[in-house]
Amino acid sequence: MQSPVHCSVPLDAPIGKHPGHLAIPYSYNLGGWANLLVPLCVISNGPGPTVLLLAGNHGDEYPGQVAIQNLWRQLSPTDITGRLLLIPTLNPPAAHAATRLSPLDGRNFNRCFPGNPQGTPSEILAHFLSAVLFPLADVVIDLHTGGRSLNFVPCAHSHRVNNPAQFAATEAFLTEFCFLYTDVAGSGLLPSEAEHQGKLVITTELGGGEPVPALIHRLTQSGLSNVLRHLGLLKGPAAQRLRPARWVESLHRDDYRFAPVSGLFEAVTDLAAPVAPGQLLGRILDLEDPNRPPLEIISPSAGILIANRAPSRVAQGDCVAVIAHETNPYA
Numbered sequence: 251m252q253s254p255v256h257c258s259v260p261l262d263a264p265i266g267k268h269p270g271h272l273a274i275p276y277s278y279n280l281g282g283w284a285n286l287l288v289p290l291c292v293i294s295n296g297p298g299p300t301v302l303l304l305a306g307n308h309g310d311e312y313p314g315q316v317a318i319q320n321l322w323r324q325l326s327p328t329d330i331t332g333r334l335l336l337i338p339t340l341n342p343p344a345a346h347a348a349t350r351l352s353p354l355d356g357r358n359f360n361r362c363f364p365g366n367p368q369g370t371p372s373e374i375l376a377h378f379l380s381a382v383l384f385p386l387a388d389v390v391i392d393l394h395t396g397g398r399s400l401n402f403v404p405c406a407h408s409h410r411v412n413n414p415a416q417f418a419a420t421e422a423f424l425t426e427f428c429f430l431y432t433d434v435a436g437s438g439l440l441p442s443e444a445e446h447q448g449k450l451v452i453t454t455e456l457g458g459g460e461p462v463p464a465l466i467h468r469l470t471q472s473g474l475s476n477v478l479r480h481l482g483l484l485k486g487p488a489a490q491r492l493r494p495a496r497w498v499e500s501l502h503r504d505d506y507r508f509a510p511v512s513g514l515f516e517a518v519t520d521l522a523a524p525v526a527p528g529q530l531l532g533r534i535l536d537l538e539d540p541n542r543p544p545l546e547i548i549s550p551s552a553g554i555l556i557a558n559r560a561p562s563r564v565a566q567g568d569c570v571a572v573i574a575h576e577t578n579p580y581a
């Protein structure tokens with residue numbers, strides 16, 4: 251089935267810079283023939299790699315949206331070799347609302363793949379990416395943070411795929427930690443579909459929580475530019491790492507700690523700190539009964555604390571801590 255998405259720019263122009271948008275038809279009570287506009291810019295300069303650069307998959311994750319907007323304004327065709335497809339905000343309604351999920355359809359865009367051309371706006375856009383944009387791309391970059399719900403040690407991350415080139419490109423983001431993760435919270439992820447189509451996929455978790463320190467913006471911008479140089483898309487030599495990447499992985503469900511009860515989360519262990527089996531990571535306090543002893547969140551294994559709960563209010567079942575273990579993805 252053909253996509254109902256209208257693309258206002260030429261995806262196959264050989265040379266030039268073409269800012270525009272994708273238009274996804276939808277209806278609401280005051281707009282029977284409304285369109286959801288998703289900004290898209292195509293920058294082309296002859297033969298070379300095609301890189302699809304994405305952020306705002308989750309609306310409340312802003313560093314990648316800022317970094318891609320900056321590239322949108324700054325880059326000229328002569329700065330690159332090949333083709334760059336920029337979508338700074340995949341989910342504009344969620345970004346406006348500062349939410350993870352789309353307020354249009356309640357969907358988590360990162361669980362909508364491969365999508366459905368007859369579905370909700372999120373499903374229609376996911377289908378357009380799967381059916382039209384991914385097939386054009388050699389490399390798909392999808393920039394995330396922990397959003398409002400998780401604080402992450404800033405890292406580039408990847409599934410444990412059988413593709414050393416993907417790990418080398420992940421290291422080119424120049425974060426101290428590189429993180430192998432597994433889909434602990436459902437299927438239908440954007441990177442999974444892109445990997446399924448044989449693409450080299452680079453993703454990140456660049457901090458989280460509501461404030462975005464200047465350091466995180468600098469890390470996102472410089473890491474992204476370095477990856478684009480590493481890929482041969484952006485002209486100029488890629489910077490080499492000063493120290494080898496610290497590869498860690500959280501591939502087992504036990505590595506992800508969930509709140510057994512609702513309450514107030516008190517972090518006890520610092521992010522990126524080494525942890526021992528049985529170590530106290532945090533406590534959940536009862537909001538209504540200070541006499542009740544807090545419930546302790548304990549690390550089941552040795553490793554480092556790669557992420558923890560961002561908001562103090564926690565609901566039963568929320569992820570409150572993630573333990574990562576040293577690994578070698580090339581082994």
Ligand SMILES: [Zn+2]
Binds near residue numbers: 308
């Ligand atoms: Zn995200």
